[in-house]
Amino acid sequence: MAHREVLFILTSHADMEGSNNKTGVWLGEFTDPYYAFIDAGYHVTLATPLGGEPPIDPLSKMTENLSTSNQRFLKDQDAQDALANTIQLKVINAFDYDIAFVPGGHGPLWDLHDNDDVARILTHFVSASKITGAVCHGPAALLAIEQNIFGYLRNKKITSFTNIEEKLVLRSGLIPYELESRLRAHGVDFSSAILPFMSHVVVDENLVTGQNPLSALGVAKKVIELAQKHYTSVL
Template sequence: MKRILMILTSHQQMENTDSKTGVWLGEFTDPYYEFIDQGYQVTLASPLGGKPPVDTMSELTEHVTGANRRFTDDEFAQSAFKHTHTLVGLSATDFDAVFFPGGHGPIWDLANDELSAKLILEFFDLDKPVAAVCHGPAALIKAAELSPGLLAGKKLTSFTNTEEKLVGRSANIPYKLEDKLIELGADFKSALLPFLVNVETDGLLITGQNPLSAGPVAKALIEVLEKEIESEF
């Protein structure tokens, strides 16, 4: 059985506003059920442990996905979400891949979390895939600081500057993720139009641009893991 570690944000405060952020629920639930339906075991973790904050915007009717509704009735998943592990003591040796959902929170906490960064580097060192969607790729920032050149020339994506502007939160964040990843040497890719599905795979690194890309990123990760299984025979 394949084991996936999903690392969620613990951060909810935004700048210059009373609005809160946190996990964008569909970016967790869509991949979660892609993994579960494939028979994978999923472990949830976050910097502070316990229940991560949820961006209330992601619970509005227009953003609710089928996976969100499934999650509402899933007592096991609800309990796991309320009791996420902390990152202390986690090791890439115990998992086959790591996945970082978005929501704006990661640009504050996961972007600066050394334990998360060391886990990412450990996954890469063990030739295990790292996947992230929307603002989840912010977790790569600290990893690139610990391992200079990590993202140099790497084809990847994240929530774009244009999308940030269109959702009206540009004034409430400390930096734009697209700019930061490019500064770190990434070969940043985006869809032709904002909010279209976009998944980029570069070796062991799999990234998605926005909420609609969350499920497709999970499917791309599953493809990578299934190819590994085939290569073992």
Template structure:
């Protein structure tokens, strides 16, 4: 059985507001159930371990997905989600793929986490796929810091500056991820219409633009695993 390591954010505070963030729930649940329904073993980890903060906006009625409802009735997965391993407790070599859900949290903690960044480099150098969705690609910044030039010329997408503006959160984050990726030389692409699904794949690196891209990114990761089984 192939194994997928899902690394989630531990960060929940935002700037200039009392609102909180964390993982965007559907960006975890949509891919998670794509993986387990295909028979993959999924391990959950985070910088601090333990319970993952959830962006409250992702639990509003208009943002709830079928996978959210499934998660609500899945005691075993909730137990895993509330008791994630720390990054120090997991060994990348034991897994076949790496996945980063979004929510705004990653732009703070995963963007600067040395362990996570090192894992990304280890996976790519070992010809194992790495996927991330929405703000999950912020984790690539930590890998870029350790290997300058990693992102130059790579086809990448993420939650766009336009989408940040439409979400009214541009003033609550330390930087715009699209801008940062472009500054590092990434070949950035996005859907012409905001908040529509968009996936980019550059070799073993797979990225998705927004919440609607979470399931498609997971499917692209599964396809990559099936083409190159360990």
């Protein structure tokens, strides 16, 4: 089916450097959007900088974070196999995909923000007016676009995990930079929910971003909505 190929770009980074804490992909920020796309009839490809199985943030596996989609994933051998065998980003041909989606977890702060393959892939998406979604710390990947399109982020309406939220989850001293501050330094028109950890989704043309784990499904739904309009109009 035409215009149904989704590329998930996931982190390969596991360690909160300088501590014993672990990070990686936040499970619900992967599973919520993954099943939204699958159930809407899209084909999803999973890719990481290193290939193979990405680390999953241990906190996102805890009982209080087991959403319906997480529980579905635990019973879905095909999805588990796909996650255990992600493709390396360096072999991804961006022309083959209609949508890019970047889940969070703190890992992207280390390995997606300045990754040359992320820059190559997402620059293609910008140039080709394709749709990109990113959640929580996933918008760190947008920083890579600046390698090829200087000033891309200036005045873009974007959200991400906020500085306040970092302090509340006690991770602000363990990360290389605060994503909200880094995005603001690039001139982003940043916004957030009235209260921390509430869902907040922002749309700027073909770019959809979400603030935190609770925003992941909303971002996916908005991306699907935009894709249906966008790709219908170009047929």
